[in-house]
Amino acid sequence: MIAVMPTVDGHMLDKEFFADQVEANLDRFYAHAILMTKNEACAEDLVAEGIAKAWKAVDSLQDATRFVPWVKRIMTNHFISEQRKASTKTRHIEYHEEFSEESEPFSLFEQLHQPFLLWWGNPEKEFLDDLLQKDIVAAFEALPENFRIAVLMADVEGLSYPEISDTLDVPVGTVRSRIARARSALQKQLWDHALEKGLVDQEGED
Amino acid sequence: MSEKPEKLACEQAIKMILEYLDNELTEHDHVAMNGHFETCRSCFSRMEFEKMLKDKISALPAKKAPDSLRNKIKKVTGKF
Numbered sequence: 001m002i003a004v005m006p007t008v009d010g011h012m013l014d015k016e017f018f019a020d021q022v023e024a025n026l027d028r029f030y031a032h033a034i035l036m037t038k039n040e041a042c043a044e045d046l047v048a049e050g051i052a053k054a055w056k057a058v059d060s061l062q063d064a065t066r067f068v069p070w071v072k073r074i075m076t077n078h079f080i081s082e083q084r085k086a087s088t089k090t091r092h093i094e095y096h097e098e099f100s101e102e103s104e105p106f107s108l109f110e111q112l113h114q115p116f117l118l119w120w121g122n123p124e125k126e127f128l129d130d131l132l133q134k135d136i137v138a139a140f141e142a143l144p145e146n147f148r149i150a151v152l153m154a155d156v157e158g159l160s161y162p163e164i165s166d167t168l169d170v171p172v173g174t175v176r177s178r179i180a181r182a183r184s185a186l187q188k189q190l191w192d193h194a195l196e197k198g199l200v201d202q203e204g205e206d
Numbered sequence: 207m208s209e210k211p212e213k214l215a216c217e218q219a220i221k222m223i224l225e226y227l228d229n230e231l232t233e234h235d236h237v238a239m240n241g242h243f244e245t246c247r248s249c250f251s252r253m254e255f256e257k258m259l260k261d262k263i264s265a266l267p268a269k270k271a272p273d274s275l276r277n278k279i280k281k282v283t284g285k286f
């Protein structure tokens with residue numbers, strides 16, 4: 001059977017191209033896996049299994065310039081289906097999913113913004129500038145898994161809500177509210193972290 | 207000047223900022239948001255802030271794959 005390979009610049013996507021792409025982007029795949037699994041050994045397994053799966057499914061790659069997001073998506077799907085298998089054994093609950101809709105989302109902007117500040121002051125931008133990548137990673141890793149994956153898919157992979165809905169097999173409405181709550185939780189984490197580190201002071205609180 | 211579409215209240219605009227940035231609003235709402243940002247500095251700053259944070263998150267991962275993984279992957283791709 002001859003598979004029709006996607007092409008890059010007119011060249012067939014062959015094994016060599018695939019291996020080169022994997023090699024060149026391995027850090028990105030690994031970083032993605034770490035954010036998902038939060039564990040180095042699990043992340044290694046996930047990358048290896050994801051890449052093996054990707055090769056088997058290479059026919060489904062329509063545009064070779066989308067190699068990285070395509071592999072990441074395969075990794076994400078693989079991770080989710082593995083989690084699902086494990087969760088039917090342990091009957092784990094979709095945590096935080098049933099949180100009351102009414103609870104006000106937490107907004108960093110509201111904490112930081114000072115509407116009456118002179119025009120050159122921008123405390124919210126300063127806050128972001130002080131924020132290190134590792135602060136964000138820590139806040140991110142503190143999120144429950146379904147929140148983490150939702151934000152990963154939306155912000156890191158840039159998938160649309162319908163695409164996320166498709167991958168996770170949940171309604172678009174659930175995706176929408178999950179992403180909203182995940183971001184609120186993430187901002188709360190960042191705020192608490194900043195308070196702990198003394199990056200912000202609470203003098204404005206009353 | 208052309209007639210203005212119905213005005214958004216800040217409260218409504220704030221609720222839609224993240225979906226605006228995700229490009230998930232209907233075209234009608236998206237246009238209404240653009241209109242709101244033109245006249246409301248506070249919501250515009252808020253949108254800018256959320257955008258910067260989103261960009262920071264999208265740039266997130268900066269982890270090097272360990273050698274053990276590189277070797278493992280070489281074995282995987284070597285078998286193709």
Ligand SMILES: [Zn+2]
Binds near residue numbers: 215216219246247248
């Ligand atoms: Zn406004």
